[in-house]
Amino acid sequence: MSDLTTGASSAETVARQARTAFEHSSQLLSSSSSADATRSSALLSIRTALESNKARIVEANKLDMEAALVLVEQGKLSSSLAARLDLFSKAGKWESLLAGVSDVAALPSPLDHVQWAKRLADETATQGAVDLYRITCPIGVLLCIFEARPEVVVNIASLAIKSGNAAILKGGKESKHTAAVLSGIIAEALEVAGLPKGLIQTVETREDIQSLLHLEEFIDLVIPRGSNELVKAIQREARMPVMGHADGLCIGYVHSDAELEMVKGTVVDSKTDYPAACNALETLLVHESLLGKADFWPPLAQTLLEAGIELRLDEASLSALPQKLTSRFEEKVKRAQPQDFHTEFLDLTLAIASIASLDAAIKHITTHSSGHTDLILTSTHTPNPAAERFVKSINSANVFVNVSTRFADGFRFGLGTEVGISTGKTHARGPVGLDGLVIYKYVAKSVGGGKGAQTAGEFNKGRKWAHREIEAVYPEL
Amino acid sequence: MSDLTTGASSAETVARQARTAFEHSSQLLSSSSSADATRSSALLSIRTALESNKARIVEANKLDMEAALVLVEQGKLSSSLAARLDLFSKAGKWESLLAGVSDVAALPSPLDHVQWAKRLADETATQGAVDLYRITCPIGVLLCIFEARPEVVVNIASLAIKSGNAAILKGGKESKHTAAVLSGIIAEALEVAGLPKGLIQTVETREDIQSLLHLEEFIDLVIPRGSNELVKAIQREARMPVMGHADGLCIGYVHSDAELEMVKGTVVDSKTDYPAACNALETLLVHESLLGKADFWPPLAQTLLEAGIELRLDEASLSALPQKLTSRFEEKVKRAQPQDFHTEFLDLTLAIASIASLDAAIKHITTHSSGHTDLILTSTHTPNPAAERFVKSINSANVFVNVSTRFADGFRFGLGTEVGISTGKTHARGPVGLDGLVIYKYVAKSVGGGKGAQTAGEFNKGRKWAHREIEAVYPEL
Structure with missing residues (x-):
């Protein structure tokens, strides 16, 4: 559980830790031929950790529920909203939270897909060919802001981990105890699984969000889930892209x-x-x-x-x-x-x-x-x-x-x-699956050993572009 | 040429016209089996119009050059920047501007590509199958902000038209006469070709841009081309996504x-x-x-x-x-x-x-x-x-x-x-081609005549999801 929950400087610390954790995890998994297996097995460890820490979660959820019931009595919270905080009373809710984690683990990885590949130039007497690959990769650091339901913490954390991103989560204040405990258990389980615990963090205050929305050097994408007003307010304030999950008419x-x-x-x-x-x-x-x-x-x-x-x-x-x-x-x-x-x-x-x-x-x-x-x-x-x-x-x-x-x-x-x-017009639209949490990078490489430099200048001196489609498989590096 | 060049209300008029022109053009071309042919032939008409109006463009460009030379003498503009305004002195520049328009016309259309298709559910005794298609479509209204070089007006306008978008253009103030004449000629040629002239408009002042960056109900994407400072300032102000074309270290x-x-x-x-x-x-x-x-x-x-x-x-x-x-x-x-x-x-x-x-x-x-x-x-x-x-x-x-x-x-x-x-992390990255100006929509349809309603409720009563890949070709509607 993070104790960094207030003020601009602590928000910056959280953002910086998320960025570092993201970069660190990219490097950690770079030599692994089975990065996805590592991520998926971390998810299964998270599921196990949630199960074995159920008592802690029940306790935190009780705290939130008690506070919510006071608000309901004061007429400050609707009873339907309060009911949505409850992770345990409704049959199947806790089990479906757990199942969600292993379901995400079992999905095909959205990473390292070659979207297309092209031979830019053919081999010459002195040079190898040049090949270009467009390959899916994580976006980086996600800031996810949502309302009431605490199970979203687990859901979003699972998606972020599976897609190779780091995530900073901010739930509704009514679910803060549950969210903090869930996120703490996830972070601990990540560490045990050999991944940086900073990949999943929570913040609790509006001031934190205000600060984070201006930290475009650390945060790559904001994903608000909630009311139209919430989404619009975030779009106004954010200096990074927002994937708006607005309501629908x-x-x-x-x-x-x-x-x-x-x-x-x-x-x-x-x-x-x-x-x-x-x-x-x-x-x-x-x-x-x-x-x-x-x-x-x-x-x-x-x-x-x-x-x-x-x-x-x-x-x-x-x-x-x-x-x-x-x-x-x-x-x-x-x-x-x-x-x-x-x-x-x-x-x-x-x-x-x-x-x-x-x-x-x-x-x-x-x-x-x-x-x-x-x-x-x-x-x-x-x-x-x-x-x-x-x-x-x-x-x-x-x-x-x-x-x-x-x-x-x-x-x-x-x-x-x-x-x-x-309902946005860029990046991803409509129902957004795991592939909405990835982007691509271009990888170009010279092919063939012992050959000379690949220069742009030569194409002014007669070398020809090939620009021919080649098989879209991960390059041999 | 638009006379709506100052103040918030005129910026809103321009934005509204762009939105209307975009929607109008979607409908105009919806019944055409060759929407791309219409767009491409409009581009060729634009090329012809630019050629036959060369005298007007030369004149406007002279005005900009004269004003620029005064600024150079006053030490307020570098002579290299002034030289970049000149469309006609450097051999081949004008011809390459014209060739750019027909080159874009000749490119494959980025629209109406089926990225993937899936059978969601198989036919039953009383119902047809349900198929889902992910199909590329225009983004909508683009706001393109760039510095000095007036030929960018023609380049961006061509790309916007080919990709089915509307564009509002704002060039550097040093090239305002040339930009306005170029954009006016393009709008006239669009109208002659049967497309809404509001598809391409220019604005001239910083105040216009300031207003436009807050009109997220009309503008879908901002594309700044220029210095890092320009891009950063726009990212701070814009309430819609920004596709940043920053410099590179x-x-x-x-x-x-x-x-x-x-x-x-x-x-x-x-x-x-x-x-x-x-x-x-x-x-x-x-x-x-x-x-x-x-x-x-x-x-x-x-x-x-x-x-x-x-x-x-x-x-x-x-x-x-x-x-x-x-x-x-x-x-x-x-x-x-x-x-x-x-x-x-x-x-x-x-x-x-x-x-x-x-x-x-x-x-x-x-x-x-x-x-x-x-x-x-x-x-x-x-x-x-x-x-x-x-x-x-x-x-x-x-x-x-x-x-x-x-x-x-x-x-x-x-x-x-x-x-x-x-250098952004969402939507499009690295060199962005025409496919960076499109997004997708999901089209779902019931297949087979004379069959009953396709309801979500039935899947709670035993109907099974198929979720099987089908051939990614444009659906027969």
Whole structure:
């Protein structure tokens, strides 16, 4: 457990230790042909250490829970948030925390992949060839800021270790005891496994974060997980890249040729499977030609209402519903306000608007979507020009055709795990897996023993560039 | 030519127009099976427009040159900087500007590449399969800030158009007339070619930039090209990602087993081929065992001195040189100060230090390098554990083995063109080609006509994930 938890100078110490630990670990593992095996076995040691130190963790978690219950009584913390602090009461939570560590250990390494390789120049009478490799490598030092849930410490630490990075973690203040104990156990286990313990550290105060966000010489990437406000505040302050894990205002559009049953099933799932998730549907646009169809719009609305969804309807979609239906669901049928189409409800509420055309839907989405996940519901027959136009025109991270927005998730995408979901436009987007925690370096080498210097100058004197693709395998060095 | 050149509100107008133009162009080209052909033919129209408007450009360039000459006389501008403004006096410069546009047009499109594709779930009795594609797409709106050279306007505009992005350009104030005319001609030609003219705009003042750096809702990426100070100032201010094109402090290390002739040739090329470039060598570390070899270090130093390089030598490397040599090159042989190992000389000066081991060299580079390009000179025979350890331990963008640092360049890497060289740790690194101006989106679709809804909920009721790689070709929509 670090005792360096306050003030700018201690934040700098933490950052410097993280940088040193990162560099040290790169060197430690450089001669090993099985760096990934070392990292994975360190993760398994961490799992074992967590298991054997369960009593310490239970105790720290109790401290956090007790403090949280006081806050709940004072009305300063919601009881649902307090419940999320609890690592042990809910069956399976502790076991799934442990399983997460070994699952990450078992993932394929994201490092040392040759993304492509190229012969830059062929051999000459006096020189070897020159080959270039683009090879994945760690980013360096990550600063991960998240709210309440203490298990995120273990999750992020596992991902950082597997991807060869160092991480500085800052959880919510409500979980500080648990987070500190978890991180301390991880650091100890790293040391026993022969890796620098500075690879995983925690800080506790906002002042620390404030200082760290200005230490771009030590920290390479900030990953905030939490509310939109948290992410925006960090983006304003940080001098290094931020991989924003913002919330999502996801929009679906029902095209004129969509089949009713498919629309019903997809919209209900998108809205109700987990309404508080960032990939839940918040707005549904319905092509106006469908509103007049008695066998489409009223039964669709009825299905949504029966699923417990409150509808915020614009004028056209509301007036197209039969009186009988609106009366029956009086409390769930509301007239939409303009603000409803800018709102992430995160509960069983759905804003609905009539829309004149595919292009109008594209325009609405481009204006209102948060760029997370947007969906077209249309005929499943190909070729489908509407689907094609939608996919090419919408610049969101996830653009879906006849698939529930709830599929936008690292596990469902088969990424093995999820660092978070990014709505940014650079580096990594959408569900971010382990490969969002790596970058690449270029390695160029002269090939063939006993040959002369490889100079740029010679290409002005007649040597030719080859620029020919070669097999993308790790170079023989 | 935009008349919106001052103040926060006009900057916002420019940013908003850029965003609208970007979205508009995505939609315009969404139905085209040959979006790249449209973009490339717009580039060829731009080339033609530049040629036929040469007189206007000559005139504007004269205005800038006249103003620059006044500044040179007042001692406020270096004459070399003034000379870089001139588009027409130096033979071939104008022609190469034009050729650059058609060269970019001829490059393969970086867009609509399927990076990978996966079957998420197989077909069931009632449902089609679900497939996922990761497809490259434009980033959005780029803000490109660069110094003096007006031809960069044309270069960046070409790259932005080819990659489907919009760009707001801000050149040095010394080239403002030329930049405005070039950008105006490009915008007109875009409009004639049927693309939104707002795709390429210029702003002129620092206040504009100040405002634009806070407009993260419109601008997705900032690309500064210029001095370290410029890049750092922008990183501090920007609320969106910055792809930094900083300068380079490149370091070479001569391992104990390197061959003299290869070392001579590589170091002379790395230092002298273009000393002002960011990929020129600035520091050479020599393994201490080589200093005592009369047939290695003195002849190497002599070769460097004969090539016109001033050497800043540490105690050990200086005292290992024969008096005869140091006297002969008295003016070029200096004792190194500590600061010399933190200095990017950008001229024919090289700092030299003796180093005790490969690990000490790695430590020196990790501490002093700017992360641009670092080099080991060692035996060219494989396996070479020193080369392997160096490549794995050094986390710079370019890590070279027996290849001149001058190879670190987009053209030499065969990237077709170069947006710049990034020393950042996310998104794109090293020489950045067109693929540094794109990102990806995830497209998921239900496969097979007339089938039911694709819901996440079903996977809790027994449907199985497939997560199987499928052919990475653009989906049939």
